[in-house]
Amino acid sequence: MANPKIPEFKADWKEGEEGRWGMAIDMDLCTGCQACVAACSMENNVPFVGEEMSGYGRQMAWLRVERLWEGEYPEVKMTPFQPVMCQQCGSAPCEPVCPVFATVHSQVEQLNLQVYNRCVGTRYCANNCPYVVRVFNWADYDRPEPLPNQFNPDVTVRRRGVMEKCTFCIQRIHKAEDQAKSEGREVVDGEVAPACAQACPADAIVFGRMDDPESRVSKLSKDGRAVHLLEELGTNPRVAYLKGGSNGNLG
Amino acid sequence: MQKIFELLKKPGIQLALLVVILVMVSGAVGLFYFQTQVPPAQPIQFPHNIHIGLQIQCLYCHPGAWRQASAGLPTQQKCWACHGQLKKYWQPEVPVAQWPVELQKLRGFVESNKPIEWVPVYQVPDFVHFNHRPHIAAGVNCENCHGDMSKKTVATVEETVNMGWCLKCHMERTQDDPEKRIKLIDCGTCHY
Amino acid sequence: MxxxxxxxxxxxxxxxxxxxxxxxxxxxxxxxxxTREPYTKMPEYNYNGQSTYFATTCRECAAGCGLVVRTMQGRALKAEGNKHNPVNLGKTCARGQATLHGMYNPDRVQSPLKQARGNNPTDTDWDTAISIVAEALNNPADTAFLMGLAPDHLFDLVTDLCKAIGAPAPIRYGALGMFEARATLGEASRAVFARPDMLFFDIANADTVISFGANFLETWVSPVAYTRGYSQMRRGPGGKRGRLIQIEPRLSQTAAKADEWLPGAPGSEGLVAVALGKLYAEKKFGSAPTAFEAADINLAAEASGIPLEKLEHLADLLAEAEHPLVIPGGATLAQENGLETAKAILTLNALLDNPGKPGGVYFTPANPLSNKYQRAATANEMAEFIGKMNSGAIKTLFVHGVNPVFELPKSLGFEAALAKVGQVISFATFPDETAMLADYILPDHHGLESWGYQRVVTGTGQSMVSGAQPSVAPFYNTRATADVLLAAATKAGGKAAAALPFKDEVEFIQDKVSVLVGAEGGFYNAADLPAFWALFQQFGGWWKNDSSLGVPPQTANAISKELKVSAAKPEGEGEFHLFVYPSPILAEAGANKPWLQETPDPTTTVMWNSWIEINPVTAEELGVEDDDVVTVESAFGVVEVTVYKYPAIRPDVVAIPFGQGHTAYGRYAENRGVNPANLFGTTTNGAGDLAFAGMKVKIQKTGKKRPLSRLESKLGVYGIGMSEEH
Incomplete structure (x- = not known):
């Protein structure tokens, strides 16, 4: 298979369409410190599942930092830390397989949505996601009192049997858009930062408008170092990874 | 499986199943209209009509509506700002026992310094993120959803608040604006 | 839902x-x-359904990062970085993010407790508690204070109090201070730069950094600030990407980011440093100065296992560099020869002529509230203190902000010495191991519920004090320790009351920061205290606009002094060097936070437990596999721990992270993993820091298995990639 393509199913999606929101992650700068993972979980009411469940691979984080090994001691190397979250594909494999339309594409924000109240937990979407970034609530995870005090009221607390995933912190996007609209302007570059980008101590995660060619993220996504995960599948992901050494272009 | 089919052939079982289904459906329909839309009792039977009659604006007590998600429910501080100095009760001071019953309750809350636990009447489930601000900004008036409060004492639910009701209005108001319609019928606008 | x-x-x-x-x-x-529980009187800054943000200081470690806590209707929802604070500039680490899990933890101490060394805890009231504290203050000679690593307002208050009543000055200790061998760095600085200060390494402006095991992207001194430095170094001025070379026995998270990782043998770092100095000087100037003249390059290569060509290559890189920098890490200095190694590395910096220059070594700026760098206690000083406890000279021991039963090596015998102390009063917010052995637990507020300030030791060139204020009302019947001490001082009367004439801790803090009112060059300027105080809360502290890093003296002196460096002699018997490092995620006090427990370790991806890293070849020789349980035995203790075959560790070294192995400290920490500090010995280096990295241990197979929860099993390991289903 030279170029295996997922059949096109979304009539209004066109090749090369940039999308509205995007992210660029500089793997040269990412130190694998997990601040993004913790920040995401705190912002999005992600539960913890305990040692046994996480041993089964049921950890609920919407974001994981990947690394692989290359070679053998002493010539051993670790591949650059790579935070992987929902890539918000322009042509998402998770969407056409949902029998109840809980996994739909937002035409306005150009994001993959997970509508919790529609989801019946077939897990088809997770099985069809090439990035393995969807997580499923196998149980109602216990968060003993008073831990629920820190729940973010802007984000739904998911119950058992529901699929969930990174939303690009859509609640923050809405807040910024609402603010901008009430002031009669567009959202400016840098106004919205999802929890991961906001926390990142190395400033490796950049978020912003893809439809604005002048935004930081648009420029980085067109950088020579930018690659997209499993691009050959034709999923049109919105997250760009900058590989190799930096050229000072994040400055 | 075989056993289940055999069981289903018995008329008694069929009848019982029919009864169970009937009970469920009627219960569901009944509760759909009644229970989920009827709020429990309020701590004070607040007379909206009197206050509106006195020309007090909705936004005086629910100031959040025009600039944020939640309209807000007034605290006793706000009530007492007026009621603590009304000539009718204070000049000269009228004994508490002669005050109207609901005002006695208010005074009780103030004197014991306890919060008034208002029951929000228009509720959406927590997977719905409703925001008052854009609705007011779009020219929707309070009474469009909440009914004519000048004719009501305690707030009641005037409309069946469900997604169909939301969408009906969103579609009607965006008939001539396809771009806006996309935004207003997008799942991600309310569900995240 | x-x-x-x-x-x-x-x-x-x-x-x-x-x-x-x-x-x-x-x-x-x-x-x-x-039904909703609204306010009776809504604060005027609060709107229904709108968040209020409070600037404060993160207390998860002693770095002093600024936080902005998002609150809504009296609940704290999220900790975010304070973008004004010069230490972290709006960023946080994972521990800072999880700080709310400490405050809303179900296992906090909820009210003052009286207990007989952990038995029969009964509630008591604050009046009784205060009179007990007051009584102890009346016998100052028999009273001692043991406090945490952070130089905060409480430390200043206790210092003032002890001085006034004639009690011994408070002692500060923290496991992270031990793992960073801070005293050794200070002593080496005294020897090389004539000032025993905390040093600041300007990674941001360096172009070639050689780090001798400094884990500055994990827990080292001020990790968020140094991570930013790293990020700037990589982006370099004019797009020139800086290089990082890490020399340490195992590939740490920091080494994973290095361009080159060189697995040098533990204890050989000093030899490598002087060898590099000699090679560099010969390349650059033709001959080596006195300090590096006697270096034996072949010996360095042999002892460290780093081939000669590699050392030459490193010297070439240093010679090419415009801004070379060499950093000494904690484990490198925690050897019997640690002080010599530290001197060698600092002298190498002097040879590279970087002190006081961009991309070089600086003294940290003098603090606006105190111009003296007060370092925490070393292992030697702690041993001395424990000796005093054993002699029965201490009748009342106050403990705040530290958990010595867990954080001190067991070999020092703190727990046994605690039995000889008449009365132990703990101010812990959490029922940790030390609090469980106390007679009274008088819980302090959680950091996000309390007032305070913290003198920032390093991480920024701007002289600064980080401010703290409550972001929410105290959740339980806790009381600020400063308030308890102030009330007790008033009750005790006499000198104590005279020295601390403050109504509450806020008045004390205002008194301390009042020296900054009208100070020049600040981020803001206020003419009177009320205005200053408002801005201090609003911005979360006070700092100068300009950098005021100290410039070390002329380098010619340093490089003309002779350096005597030899390979370290390991302590104990056994085949393997033990390498203990603070867990990058949990560090010393993160184990009680469930989300941190479930955050995968960056290099191994293990969650919720401890492991021992063994080279796969060694593991094969020992006949152990992943998830096999082995015993690790030193002359001082034994632990049983699960094997993780780690591809990037020297075959003669085994590594265990520090952070787990609690016997108390709440449901998420208790009886989980092992505490490698139980294996540590008593040997110290020339500066008095524990030589914990110079231990030898024996390893034995037990035949038992205990699987570890690993994120990578979801993703596949050794290059298999994301193929397996989850």
């Missing part, structure tokens, strides 16, 4: 017709209408 209904309950309800509406509308059944 929040209410819990099992599917069975749900079906039961549905069949009764009580919840059938849920079937049709798809929303939760019983929770539809709720």
């Amino acid at each position: 929040t209410n819990k209904l099992s599917r069975r309950d749900f079906l039961k309800l549905a069949s009764l017709g009580a919840a059938t509406s849920a079937v049709l509308t798809g929303c939760g059944p019983a929770s539809r209408y709720v």
Whole structure:
């Protein structure tokens, strides 16, 4: 298979369409410190599942930092830390397989949505996601009192049997858009930062408008170092990874 | 499986199943209209009509509506700002026992310094993120959803608040604006 | 969606017709209408459904990063970085993010407790508590204070109090201070730069950094600030990407980011440093100065296992560099020869002529509240203190902000010495190991519920004090330790009351920071205290606009002094060097936070437990596999721990992270993993820091298995990639 393509199913999606929101992650700068993972979980009411469940691979984080090994001691190397979250594909494999339309594409924000109240937990979407970034609530995870005090009221607390995933912190996007609209302007570059980008101590995660060619993220996504995960599948992901050494272009 | 089919052939079982289904459906329909839309009792039977009659604006007590998600429910501080100095009760001071019953309750809350636990009447489930601000900004008036409060004492639910009701209005108001319609019928606008 | 209904309950309800509406509308059944608990009087800064943000200081470690806590209607929702604070500039680490899990933890101490060394805890009231503290203050000679690593307002208050009543000055200790061998760095600085200061390494402006095991991207001194430095170094001025070379026995998270990782043998770093100095000087100037003249390059290569060509290559890189920098890490200095190694590395910096220059070594700026760098206690000083406890000279021991039973090596015998102390009073917010052995637990507020300030030791060139204020009202019946001490001082009367004439801790803090009112060059300027105080709370502290890093003296002196460096002699018997490092995620006090427990370790991806890293070849020789349990034995203790075959560790070294192995400290920490500090010995280096990295241990197979939860098993390991289902 030279170029295996997922059949096109979304009539209004066109090749090369940039999308509205995007992210660029500089793997040269990412130190694998997990601040993004913790920040995401705190912002999005992600539960913890305990040692046994996480041993089964049921950890609920919407974001994981990947690394692989290359070679053998002493010539051993670790591949650059790579935070992987929902890539918000322009042509998402998770969407056409949902029998109840809980996994739909937002035409306005150009994001993959997970509508919790529609989801019946077939897990088809997770099985069809090439990035393995969807997580499923196998149980109602216990968060003993008073831990629920820190729940973010802007984000739904998911119950058992529901699929969930990174939303690009859509609640923050809405807040910024609402603010901008009430002031009669567009959202400016840098106004919205999802929890991961906001926390990142190395400033490796950049978020912003893809439809604005002048935004930081648009420029980085067109950088020579930018690659997209499993691009050959034709999923049109919105997250760009900058590989190799930096050229000072994040400055 | 075989056993289940055999069981289903018995008329008694069929009848019982029919009864169970009937009970469920009627219960569901009944509760759909009644229970989920009827709020429990309020701590004070607040007379909206009197206050509106006195020309007090909705936004005086629910100031959040025009600039944020939640309209807000007034605290006793706000009530007492007026009621603590009304000539009718204070000049000269009228004994508490002669005050109207609901005002006695208010005074009780103030004197014991306890919060008034208002029951929000228009509720959406927590997977719905409703925001008052854009609705007011779009020219929707309070009474469009909440009914004519000048004719009501305690707030009641005037409309069946469900997604169909939301969408009906969103579609009607965006008939001539396809771009806006996309935004207003997008799942991600309310569900995240 | 929040209410819990099992599917069975749900079906039961549905069949009764009580919840059938849920079937049709798809929303939760019983929770539809709720009563709300509103304010009686809404604070004027608060709007319904709008968040209020409070600037404060993160207390998860002693770095002093600024936080902005998002609150809504009296609940704290999220900790975010304070973008004004010069240490972290709006960023946080994972521990800072999880700080709310400490405050809203179900296992906090909820009220003052009286207990007989952990037995029969009974509630007591604050008046009784205060009179007990007051009584102890009346016998100052027999009283001692043991406090945490952070130089905060409470440390200043206790210092003032002890001085006034004639009690011994408070002692500060923290496991991270031990792992960073801070005293050794200070002593080496005294020898090389004539000032025993905390040093600041300007990674941001360096172009070639050689780090001798400094884990500055994990826990080292001020990790968020140094991570930013690293990020700037990589982006370099004019797009020139800086290089990082890490020399340490195992590939740490920091080494994973290095361009080159060189697995040098533990204890050989000093030899490598002088060898590099000699090679560099010969390349650059033709001959080596006195300090590096005697270096034996072949010996360095042999002892460290780093080939000669590699050393030459490193010297070339240093010679090419415009801004070379060499950093000494904690484990490197925690050897019997640690002080010599530290001197060698600092002298190498002097040879590279970087002190006081961009990309070089600086003294940290003098603090606006105190110009003296007060370092925490070394292992030697702690041993001395424990000796005093053993002699029965201490009648009352106050403990705040530190958990010595867990954080001190068991070999020092703190727990046994505690039995000789007449009365132990703990101010812990959490029922940790030390608090469980106390007679009284008088819980302090959680950091996000309390007032305070913290003198920032390093991480920024701007001289600064980080400010703290409550972001929410105290959740439990806790009381600020400063308030307890102030009330007790008033009750005790005499000198104590005279020295601390403050109504409460806020008045004390205002008194301390009042020296900054009208100070020049600050981020803001206020003419009087009320205005200053408002801005201090609003911005979360006070700092100068310009950098005021100290410039070390002329380097010619340093490089003309002779350096005597030899390979370290390991302590104990055994085949393997033990390498203990603070867990990058948990560090010393993160184990009680469930989300941190479930955050995968960056290099191994293990969650919720401890492991021992063994080179796969060594593991094969030992006949152990992943998830096999082995015993690790030193002359001082034994632990049983699960094997993780780690591809990037020297075959003669085994590594265990520090952070787990609690016997108390709440449900998420208790009886989970092992505490490698139980294996540590008593040997110290020339500066008095524990030589914990110079231990030898024996390893034995037990035949038992205990699987580890690993994220990578979800993703595949050794290059298999994301192929397996989850």
